[in-house]
Amino acid sequence: MRRLTCVPLAAVLVVFAGAVRAQERPLLELSLDEAVRRAMDNNLDIKVESYNPLSSAENVRSAQGYYDPLLTAYLDKNSRTTPQSNAFSGGDKVETDGSTWNFGLGQAVSTGGSYSLTFNNNKTDTNSIFTTFNPSYGSNLTLSARQPLLQNFRLDAPRRQVLVSKKNREISDVQFRQTVVNVLATVKAQYYELIFAIDNLDAARKSLSLAQKLLDENQIKVRVGTMAPLDVVQAQSEVAGREEGVIVAENDLRETEDTLKRSIFPGNDPAMWDLRIVPTDRPTADAYTVNVEEATRKALEGRTDVQVARKNLERSDIDIKYAKSQLLPQLDLVGAYGGTGIGGTQLIRDGFGGDVIDTVPGGYGDATSQVFGRDFPNWRIGFEVSYAIPNRSAKAQNAQARLAKEQALVSFQRLEMNVVSEVRTAARAVETNQKRVESSRAARVLQEQRLDAEEKKFAAGMSTNFFVTQAQRDLANAQVNEVRALADYRRSLVTFERVQEAGIGGTGGTATFSVTTAGGSRVSLP
Numbered sequence: 089m090r091r092l093t094c095v096p097l098a099a100v101l102v103v104f105a106g107a108v109r110a111q112e113r114p115l116l117e118l119s120l121d122e123a124v125r126r127a128m129d130n131n132l133d134i135k136v137e138s139y140n141p142l143s144s145a146e147n148v149r150s151a152q153g154y155y156d157p158l159l160t161a162y163l164d165k166n167s168r169t170t171p172q173s174n175a176f177s178g179g180d181k182v183e184t185d186g187s188t189w190n191f192g193l194g195q196a197v198s199t200g201g202s203y204s205l206t207f208n209n210n211k212t213d214t215n216s217i218f219t220t221f222n223p224s225y226g227s228n229l230t231l232s233a234r235q236p237l238l239q240n241f242r243l244d245a246p247r248r249q250v251l252v253s254k255k256n257r258e259i260s261d262v263q264f265r266q267t268v269v270n271v272l273a274t275v276k277a278q279y280y281e282l283i284f285a286i287d288n289l290d291a292a293r294k295s296l297s298l299a300q301k302l303l304d305e306n307q308i309k310v311r312v313g314t315m316a317p318l319d320v321v322q323a324q325s326e327v328a329g330r331e332e333g334v335i336v337a338e339n340d341l342r343e344t345e346d347t348l349k350r351s352i353f354p355g356n357d358p359a360m361w362d363l364r365i366v367p368t369d370r371p372t373a374d375a376y377t378v379n380v381e382e383a384t385r386k387a388l389e390g391r392t393d394v395q396v397a398r399k400n401l402e403r404s405d406i407d408i409k410y411a412k413s414q415l416l417p418q419l420d421l422v423g424a425y426g427g428t429g430i431g432g433t434q435l436i437r438d439g440f441g442g443d444v445i446d447t448v449p450g451g452y453g454d455a456t457s458q459v460f461g462r463d464f465p466n467w468r469i470g471f472e473v474s475y476a477i478p479n480r481s482a483k484a485q486n487a488q489a490r491l492a493k494e495q496a497l498v499s500f501q502r503l504e505m506n507v508v509s510e511v512r513t514a515a516r517a518v519e520t521n522q523k524r525v526e527s528s529r530a531a532r533v534l535q536e537q538r539l540d541a542e543e544k545k546f547a548a549g550m551s552t553n554f555f556v557t558q559a560q561r562d563l564a565n566a567q568v569n570e571v572r573a574l575a576d577y578r579r580s581l582v583t584f585e586r587v588q589e590a591g592i593g594g595t596g597g598t599a600t601f602s603v604t605t606a607g608g609s610r611v612s613l614p
Contacts, residue, residue, distance in 0.1 A: 105460025120279050120369040126352035128268070137267040144253070144260035151253040152248040159194040184214040191598075200244040201235035211432075213453070218440075221432035227455035230426030238416040249411040255403045259396050266392035271351065273586040277579045278348040282573035283367050285344040288568055289337040295564035296330040298539075302556055303327050304512040322553045326560075333564075371578040373525040378515045378584070387507050387588045394507060397500045404493040411486040417475040425467040447464045507587075515586040521577035528573040532566040539563045 117124075128134065168184045187210065194204035233536045236244065243251075303323040309315035345365050353360045388394060413515070430453025435445035458464060539559040545551035 091356045113362055114359070114549050115366060116363045117366050117368050118279075120367070123275055123279050123348070123352055124272055127271055130354035131351055132269050132354070134268055134271055135199060141257065141260045141264050144257040146255040150256050151246070151250040154249070155198065156198050157193060157195040159191075160194070162188065162190040164188050179444060182214065182216050184212060184216070186213070187211045196246065198247065200240045200242075200247065201233060203231070203233040203368050205228050205436040208233075208454075209455075215351065217437075217481070219435065221430065221434055221450070224430060224432040225452040225455040227429045227452075227459045228426065228458045229429075230424055232423070232424035235421045236419070237310045237421055238419040240414055240418075241416075243406075243410045245410070248406060251406045252403055253398055255406070259399050262392050262395045262399070266396075269392065269586060269589055273582050275348070275351050276582045277365060278344070278351060279369075280371055280575045281581075282341075282348055282365060283371055284343045284571050285337070285341040286367070287571035289334070289341050291564055292330065292333045292337040294567070295560060296334050298563075299323065299326045299557070300329045302553070302560070306553065319553060322557065326557050330564075342449065361524065371574050373522065373529075373574055375522065375578060376518060376581060378518050380512060380515045383588050384508055384511045387511050389470070390506060390590045391507060393503060397496075397503050399417070400491070401496050404489070404496050407489040408486075408493055411482070411489040414482040415486055417473060420472045421469075422472055423467070423469040426465070427459040427462050428464045428466065429455035431455035431458070499597070510587045511584075514580065514587045516533060516609075517580040518577070518584050520571060521580045524573035525570070527575050528570040532570045534561070535559070535563040535566040580611065594606060 164187070166186045166188070168186070170182050170184075172180045172182070189210075190206065190208040192204060192206045194202065196202045206229070208226075208230075210226045211223055212226075213223045226448075286430045303320065303326075305322045306315055306323045310317050310320055345363075346361070348365060349360060349363070350386075431450045431452060433450055434448035435446065437444055539556075540564075542551050542556045542559040546556045
């Protein structure tokens with residue numbers, strides 16, 4: 089008789105020990121809204137993706153940097169000694185010391201042109217007998233400009249880069265939102281899957297309890313002599329098999345918990361892995377009216393992948409406009425205006441190359457006053473023209489840009505087809521799973537009634553272990569099917585919302601969630 093009670097006692101101990109260990113774990117009661125909030129604050133996929141909009145913003149700033157004013161300066165001191173090479177060398181050994189201080193400002197402008205302002209200065213000391221000023225100061229101020237009139241007038245490479253960078257920034261923002269939407273849908277699906285895992289474990293334990301109850305009754309019948317000991321073996325085998333089902337269900341529960349934890353916790357914390365998560369929001373099978381036409385319209389207008397495709401088409405338009413500009417001849421209007429001045433100590437000589445007989449004091453101020461007084465102005469204006477014949481490179485780039493636009497249009501049409509198909513598939517899944525919930529619930533009720541009838545017949549001696557065990561198995565399967573159908577129904581609602589990119593908050597209310605990017609900006613989601 090001890091042998092008959094060995095297996096069921098072990099089963100009870102294993103299940104009881106598993107339940108005790110589960111109770112000893114720290115408890116975290118978690119609602120669906122709280123799970124979503126935790127994911128928005130902590131999810132590492134969101135944190136990784138949040139850097140992309142910041143990087144795209146820096147790309148925009150980098151492209152706009154082409155138009156930053158450029159300041160330049162050049163300072164030096166030099167000395168030069170030259171031997172006499174002809175009668176006009178200025179001496180047997182001419183020594184010249186000089187200094188230079190030049191400054192400049194240049195900037196590209198949004199019309200495709202550019203301007204520069206240069207202010208050049210120098211000082212020279214020499215022993216040449218032909219010099220008129222010693223030391224002499226030279227100064228020169230020049231403003232020059234260039235403006236394309238044909239090629240690069242409407243759009244040039246730098247402006248194209250700015251526009252493309254801005255469009256990429258918009259795409260990056262949309263893709264970040266897509267990541268958030270996917271995380272929301274994933275977390276809610278994981279939440280419902282955790283509820284299923286808990287209910288599945290509960291169903292497995294109930295099934296084991298029923299098998300244990302049948303075994304206990306059979307053992308009593310053996311003791312009173314109304315049943316042969318051999319008939320108990322089948323019940324013992326059933327208990328062992330359902331014990332295995334409990335062990336597997338417990339493992340599935342822990343795996344599902346860990347999956348949800350990876351989505352809602354910020355890092356690898358040992359205390360976090362030991363938590364037992366208890367969902368506080370139980371899924372319901374409330375009827376949901378599916379409006380496929382409205383859902384399709386919302387998806388085609390607001391889905392993030394559709395938005396990205398539209399922005400890619402806009403980016404193609406930028407490339408076409410730039411390529412078209414490169415087909416034109418290069419015709420630039422160029423001009424410059426400035427002034428020159430000279431100053432210093434003027435030497436009055438006795439004839440050409442003669443001795444110095446007098447001096448007129450002067451300095452650097454004389455040179456600059458002549459420059460800004462426009463005593464010696466100079467200017468130029470003209471056109472520069474160039475054109476490659478037959479301009480094959482520009483023509484090829486223009487053809488490639490148009491082909492890329494046509495390809496993007498066809499891809500957009502394919503995307504629209506996929507979007508409509510996904511919405512319709514998701515809508516059918518909602519309707520199908522809702523019917524599954526009703527059907528599986530009815531099946532579970534009938535299986536409960538069947539098991540009750542079989543147990544009464546068995547107690548009256550009108551049934552056998554086999555039929556009772558079969559009824560228990562069928563009831564366990566019906567219970568699992570019901571909770572599976574309910575979880576699938578809630579998951580299909582999540583998917584239906586996701587394929588529209590709308591209604592991505594808690595399913596039971598109108599809560600609003602927001603996520604912070606790596607740069608501190610907030611993205612709100614309904």
